[in-house]
Amino acid sequence: MKPATVAVLFFCAASGASAQTVRKPCEDLKAEIAKKLDAKGVVNYTLTIVDKGKESETPGKIVGSCDGGTKSIVYSKSAPAAEAKPAAEKTPK
Numbered sequence: 001m002k003p004a005t006v007a008v009l010f011f012c013a014a015s016g017a018s019a020q021t022v023r024k025p026c027e028d029l030k031a032e033i034a035k036k037l038d039a040k041g042v043v044n045y046t047l048t049i050v051d052k053g054k055e056s057e058t059p060g061k062i063v064g065s066c067d068g069g070t071k072s073i074v075y076s077k078s079a080p081a082a083e084a085k086p087a088a089e090k091t092p093k
Helices: 003-020 025-037
Strands: 047-051 061-066 071-077
Touching: 025 047, 025 061, 025 071
Parallel strands: none
Antiparallel strands: 047 071, 061 071
16 A cells, blocks of 8 residues: 555544544533524424433434433424313313
C-alpha cells in the first residue's frame, strides 16, 4: 500500500473510534429529537429517557441512544386532548 493510503485509513479508523466514545447527554438529544418532530408537525407525543435494557417496560419505539449507550430515548404517541376518553358518566335511573 502507498503511505498516503495507509495514512487515510488510519485517520478514518481513529476518527470513527473517537466518535463512538462521545457521550451525548440525554436531555440534549431529547431536545434535538423534539425539535425535529415539532418541525415536521408531529403533535401529541412523549419522549421518555429509560435505562438500557428497560426499553420493553416503556411502550413505544426507541429513537435514540445517549449517555454513552447507557440510556435510550423512547417515542410514544399520546392521544390528543380532544380524543381523550371521557370519564365514565353516570346514567340516571
